[in-house]
Amino acid sequence: MESLYLIGLLxxxxxxxxxxxxxxxxxxxxFIFITMGLLLSFTPAFNGFELEPEFFMLVIIAPLMFVDGQRQSFRKIRQKFSTIFxxxxxxxxxxxxIVGILTNLVETQWTLPLAIALVAVVTPTDAVAVKSLTSDNGREMPGGVGDVLELESLFxxxxxxxxxxxxxxxxxKGSFSLFTGLSHFLFVSIGGVVLGIVLGLIIVGVRVWLNVHINNAETSIIPISIMTPFLVYIVAEQLGTSGILAVVATGIVHNWEASRLRLTSTRVQLTSSTIWTTIxxxxxxxxxxILGLSLPEVWKDFVKIGVPGSMQLLGLSILIYLAMLAIRFIWAIREGQGDIRSLFGTAGNAPHRQNARIFALGGVHGTMTLAMAFSLPHLIDGKVFPFREELILVATLVILISMLSxxxxxxxxxxxxxxxxxADDIAHVRSKMVDYATLQIRSQISDHAVREELTSQLQTQKGWTISSVTDDKFQTLLDDTKDYIRNYIHSDAVGDKYGTEVINIYDNAINHWNSGLKNKRTFKHELHVLKKQYKHAKWHIVNGVVTPKQRQRSREQFKATKSPEEWAKWKNIRGAVIALNNEVLEQTDTYLDGILKSRLEAFQSDNTYVYDVRQAVNEYLNRISHEYKQKSVNVDSDLYxxxxxxxxxxxxxxxxxGRLPRTLISALYSEINQAQALQLHQLEELSTINTEDQELATSQIENN
Structure with a gap:
């Protein structure tokens, strides 16, 4: 329970x-996430928090490496193998x-193996940290350098x-054997890659078999996908190989699977992609x-060591970072390997030097370094591990220095x-896109209810929009629409068709609407509306006209007060009013569609008030027809x-x-694809529910 509480807080x-x-x-x-972690460290739940390396590597790093592996194609890895090596x-x-020897020369109390252990901790880089530090700054990472940083941090x-x-x-042991060290390195690294490939192929084979042979394959395949990095990491570590390399290799195999099955198992792949992106x-x-959570414990070590010792370690941390920065820059400038030149540009020119500087500064160190530092044992060969707190402090300082630099x-x-x-750009284009599609599809639908339901659904693509009923544009268009309705019902064609009595009744209803909504929605007006609604509700309660049976009884009582001739006349007039109201609905739709079309032609995208007016008109005119309840409207999937x-x-x-960026165009295409997939999925579920309801009703009838 405590673990769930901690995860919830995180x-x-x-x-x-x-x-x-x-x-x-x-x-x-x-820096925002680090600060948030630092704030969380002051809560009782995280008091004295210290990073647990094994848990961190399994639960955080393994799935992240798996995702990074899935983003790298097997072909790219094969082509860039020499670069990766x-x-x-x-x-x-x-x-x-190099830096280990330099550190040993500066810190004379440290042995060379201890200095090398420290530099091994601080050397791994973090491409995610680079992206986090450089996003939204108006600058662009050169494609070749970005590839180099990703490939480097992957392995x-x-x-x-x-x-x-x-x-x-x-x-x-106190000694070092070159043969033993080299054989151990090859076994751990190559063994991890081979094991990851084998396990990846087995898991992919299971996934493909399940996809072909069982229904609702995603309920089995996606859980297997989520479990994959944890399983592979645990197996690799138990066998003494590199769990990180095994997970990366398995991810690359999964990328190969996805590229081979790109247009098959679409639902599974889309769902899996969404889940893994979120994770x-x-x-x-x-x-x-977590880095922010770890800082207070590091600070305690800082205080424990004292100011002189801490300043010495700060100087060492700066020296180590500058040394690594210089090595990365010199290597990038002088490296003559073909693949590297293709990524950094021709050696000796200005772009190459610029890319070399970016590559050097892109060597940011992240939480992986901190996890390795905390993984240093407390005891070694039965004795206290020497300078453990100092090494953790230096590692943390190198992380922060690299991030700040x-x-x-x-x-x-x-x-x-x-x-x-x-965000405003895409919202502007998206709004016009939805309005354009809405106008086009509305002209092909004759049923008013279906037309309005589809319009309402399409508008949800715009996201959350603020109601415009208090805006001047809304009130102006609403007044214009009511004037349009009034002019229409008083036209000669309508007068000849319905007669003076029907038009006067309808005109009175419109005038009543006008008096109720003419002014802006002030507090005084809202209070007036509430009083009217209270009186209306009170009349229904006092006269016992609340439930459907009571309303039906009230209608029968009203009918009893009329003669057959009066009742027939009342029904005819009421039918004519409803028929006129339906005509007004259609004419109003045409009028507002014209307003929307003219605004789109003028490249206007702030059309929310047009839809708010349409909704206000529909609500009131439906009230005239006594359609108080919203009926369920089924929209054919073909219309969507x-x-x-x-x-x-x-x-x-x-x-x-060519006036819009390709990235924006791509984003809109992606949104349409997602909206279409979601809508069709919802319609499929609704159809299934309706079918089950019909089968249940049929079964009940047969049993009765």
Whole structure:
């Protein structure tokens, strides 16, 4: 129960941070989540929180590595294998050895294996942290450098872990064998990759078999997908291989499966993709929240060591970071391997030097480093692990220094981003898209109820919109619409068809509506409306006209007061009023559709008030017909498909002009696809429910 409570608090922290960051967009997301974690650390639940490395690696890192692996194609990994090897093995090992020796020269009390263990901890990089620090800053990460950073962080965690394991082994045994170390490295790394591929192929085979042979395959396949990274990591670690590399390899196999089955198992793939995207976003946020939670314990170590010792460690942390920064920059400038040149650009020119600086600053260290630091044992060879608190403090300082340096310097060296789009931009185009499709589909539907139901559903694509009933535009259009109705019912054609008595009755109803809604909705007006509603409800209660049976009895009593001739005349007049009301509904629809069309032609997207007026008119005119209850209206799925096709057409026309960014066009296409899939899924469920209800009713009739 306590664990669920802690998880709930962590998720609340993530939600709160996501809300807060909307108000301070200039602050990198990582710092907001770290601050939220720091605030949570002061709650009793997280008092004395210390990161548990095994739990963190299994529950957080394993699924994140699995997702990252799924985002990398097997073809890309094969083509860039030499680059990955240079980045994740050669560069990392070289950095660990060089900076380890430098650290040993500075901290003379530390042995070389201890210094190498520290550098192995701080060397792994975090591409997610880079994205978090550089998002929404108006700058754009060069594609080649972005690929390099992703490929590097995908595999260098495992290299760092193996080098840390080797350094700890030397500390424990007091000696180092090159053959033993190399064989251990190859077994852990290659064994992890091979095991991940084998397990991935087995799991993919099971998923494909289930997809072919069972109904509702997603109920089995998706849980298997969620369990996959945890299972693979545990098996790999139990066999002594790298759980991280195994999980990454399994993720790449799953990417291969998805590319082979891209247009099959669509429902399973869409659902799985949505679930894993959500899980990945939450876990990436939790990584920084957990970093914030760990800071108070690190601060306690800082205080325990004292100011002189802490300042010395701060200087060492800066030296280590600068050394790693210099190694990364020099390597990127001088590396002559073909794949690297294709990613960084031609050596010697300005773009190449700029990319080298971005790559160097992009070596941000994240919570993986902190997890490795906390994984340092308290005892080694039966003795207290030397300088454990100092190593954890240095690791934390390197993380914070790398984040601050990258947050400050990367925006200065990254090129300006291409014109993208803002939330207001996509809302503007989306609104016009929905209005265009609504107008097109309305002209093909003769049934008013179906037309309005479909219109209402399409409008939900705009998201939450604020009612415009208090706006001047709403009141002006409402008054114009009522004038249009009044002019229509007093036209010669309507007078000849319905006669003076019917028109006067209807005109009186419209005038009553006018007196009730003419003014703006002030407090005084709302109070007046409430009083009228109270009197209306009181009359119904006093006269016993509340339930359907009571209303039916009231109608019969009213009929009894009339002669047959008077009753027939009353029914004829009432029928004529309802017929006229139906005509007014259709004419009003045509009038408001024309208003909407003219606004779209003028490139106006703020059309909410037009729909609010339409709704107000429909509500009142339905009241005239005594249609107080909203009836269930079934809309044919073909109409939804046609409406979405009109939206596709709108986006396609907008795309052909070249005035909208391709990213915005892609986002709109994605929204239409999702809306169409969701709507059709809901219609399918509704159809199933209706079918089951009909079968149940039929069964009851037969039994009776």
């Amino acid at each position: 998720l609340l922290g993530v939600i709160a941070a996501n809300v807060v960051k909307q108000f301070i967009p200039r602050v990198p997301d990582a 240079l980045l994740s093995v050669v560069l990392i090992i070289g950095t660990i050895l 260098n965690d495992a290299t760092g872990l193996v080098m840390l394991d080797l350094a700890l082994s030397v500390l424990q 990945s976003n939450v876990l990436n946020s939790l990584v920084f929240v 990258s947050a400050i310097m990367l925006p200065r060296v990254m090129p300006k981003g291409t014109a993208a789009y803002s 498909i046609q409406a979405f096709q009109f939206e596709y057409n709108f986006v396609q026309q907008a795309s052909s002009t």
